Amino acid sequence: MEIGIAADHGGYDLKVLLRDFLIAQGHHIHDFGAYEHNAADDYPDFVIPLAKAVASGEVERGIAVCGSGVGASVAANKIKGVRAALINDHFSAHQGVEDDDLNILCLGGRVTGVNAAQDLVNAFIKARFTQEERHLRRLKKVKLLEEV
């Protein structure tokens, strides 16, 4: 899968580990930075380019990491076509895709440990939107908000 990944300084260490984890699984990773740890950097500078790449289809899914995952999810959801959520549990990592067509997984680099993050990423990447009528109906209502 073509997967984009991005992080600020709060998520930098976890991003590097997850990038290598996904590459080892054979995924093609588009790294939107940060490319070094810089305590003065700002998460929108990395998350917004990732979100635009997801929205345009350049990558199929995205993973955004900041310190808490909150700022990353807030910023990513400003981009039309993006459905991003801060995820801290296995169920939501796959159900968010299956029911809500989640396309960006947000994680907190200061919150979620490496093993848990790898499990969340695996659940997210392997999940597929079900296309069930009730989910399409709900998603259509959400998408209408992007036209307001």
Ligand code: RB5
């Ligand atoms: C950066 O210090 C931190 O505020 C940021 O990574 C993130 O946690 C924001 O939600």
